[in-house]
Amino acid sequence: MVDRIQSIRGMHDILPEAGAAWSWLETTIRRVVEGYGYQQIRLPIVEKTELFARSIGEVTDIVEKEMYTFGDRNGDSLTLRPEGTAGCVRSGIEHGFLHNQMVRLWYTGPMFRHERPQKGRYRQFHQMGAEAFGMEGPDVDAELILMTSRLWRVLGLQGVRLELNSLGSAEARAAYRDELQDFLRSRRDELDEDSRRRLESNPLRVLDSKDPGTREVLREAPQLLEALDDASREHFEGLCELLSSAGIEYVINPRLVRGLDYYSRTVFEWVTDELGAQGTVCAGGRYDALVSQLGGRETPACGFAMGIERLLTLLEAQSLLPTLAGPRVYVLSQGAAARREALHIAEAVREARPELGVQVHCGEGGLKAQMKRADRSGAEVALILGEQEVAEGMVTVRALRGEAQQTMVAQTALLAELLRHCPIDQEGH
Known part of the structure; x- marks a missing residue:
């Protein structure tokens, strides 16, 4: 008897009975984002490994441990994309549509990370992302957040809350990094093993630790918001004012840092308590230095990504999914x-x-x-x-x-x- 071939662990088939919900969600997302003037871009699934090492950061968990990387027949190192922003920026630089332009883009498709599979976290997963280039004020940050808030209303989602923080400028963040590192070194024995490893290579990622003991130590850690430069503080206060005037409720979370090195100034997450440990439904922020970091001219930028599987799981938990479509x-x-x-x-x-x-x-x-x-x-x-x-x-x-x-x-x-x-x-x- 011939052995049956099964799917790769963490990479799932989307069966016909789930197809109606996927199509409905994707159509709903498209209507909302295009209603804000965002145009769709379709990007390759495979990129040069260097793109992600230079953008995401070589000492991040994604680049160090989670990417699917392989050599092709020409000897190049290629990687299945773990996220969409880097490829979007690469395309903009390559085709010259970013410099001195105001560009709004969106994309959707599969991403790949070699993580430990669990509910809400898969090795092949799907994201929808939106990116805005050429606008440096807090109004475009607010626009992206308003867009996601509208999507939740259109979908009927409840219990999704917005958390905000600012990472400030690169200079302010570097000074804060040294201050945080000194504090964490003084409490090194109280940190979990993963945080001790990050302490030397990427101490800001310790702020995102889920370990109870480490989180207790972080209560006494210096806060990044107190170390912001004047321009970043003004930008963040402007964003908060815009959101308040639009009736968007939010919580300032000084420990919110995100897992990608390219973020600066605004970072935000939409989170829920209904998905267990994988409670982030949508996340994003500003990455004003990424275009120049990848070889383009300095271009302010802001964006977000949301997980389609997590959204579907949350919609199912709230009984908001449509019934299976079929012939009438x-x-x-x-x-x-x-x-x-x-x-x-x-x-x-x-x-x-x-x-x-x-x-x-x-x-x-x-x-x-x-x-x-x-x-x-x-x-x-x-x-x-x-x-x-x-x-x-x-x-x-x-x-x-x-x-x-x-x-x-x-x-x-x-x-x-x-x-x-x-x-x-x-x-x-």
């Missing part, structure tokens, strides 16, 4: 002539009303067996064609939901009869 009309036939006619009628209905969705029974089977399949399909109406219907140019229409009704109508009157059983609203549903 199912066509049955008996006999060779009726089978040919069934295909013609189905095509005519699809041409006139493509939003209805029409499925034709294919293969053998008596009418009783076909009716069972029609009922299981979730369709609202069955169209039945036999020798009599074909000879007389008629179709038998049978309602499958509610009180069973059956009538025979002329093919020329079929569409009106279908719309009586399957009304379509103004949005085409």
Whole structure:
């Protein structure tokens, strides 16, 4: 017996029964972000490894431990993208559409990190991201946060809260890094093993520790907000004022640092308590130095990314997912002539009303067996064609939901009869 090949650990199939929810969420996201003037960009899944080492940071967990990196036949080191911002910036520099421009972009697709799989964290996962270039004021930071807030309202999500912080300028952050490092060294024995490792290489990441003992030590640590330069403080206060005036509630979290080295000034997260340890639904901030860091001219930038799987899990927990989409009309036939006619009628209905969705029974089977399949399909109406219907140019229409009704109508009157059983609203549903 031949061994079966299974999917790679942490990389899951999205089965048909989940497809309706994915399509609905992706369509909803597209409508919201494009309503703010953001244009879609499609980026390669594979990039040069150097792109992520230079942008994310060589001493981050992602670059050190989590990237899928391999050599190709030309001897180049390539990596499956672990996030989307770096590729977006690389594209902008390569094609010259960032300098002295105000550009708003969005993208979606799979990302890859070799993490320990658990609920809400996978090795292949999907993100939607939005990036805004060429705007240095806090208004675009606010716009991105307002966009995500609107998405939560459109989806009907509850219990998602906004946390904010500012990382300040590179100079202020470097001075704070030294101060924090001195403090942590004085309490080194009280830190968890991972934090002790980060203490020397990337001490700001210790602020993000989930270890209870380390978090207790951090209560007494110096705060980055107190070390901000004047320009960063003014920017952050401006953002807070814009959010307050827009009615957006937020909490300032001085320990919020994010896991990517390219962030500066604003950082934010939308978090929930309903997903356990993986409670971050959406996160982002400013990365004003990244374009020049990757070889372009200095360009202010801000963006965010959200996890599609986590959003779907949260929507499911709040009973907000749509039911499985399927055909509204199912066509049955008996006999060779009726089978040919069934295909013609189905095509005519699809041409006139493509939003209805029409499925034709294919293969053998008596009418009783076909009716069972029609009922299981979730369709609202069955169209039945036999020798009599074909000879007389008629179709038998049978309602499958509610009180069973059956009538025979002329093919020329079929569409009106279908719309009586399957009304379509103004949005085409």
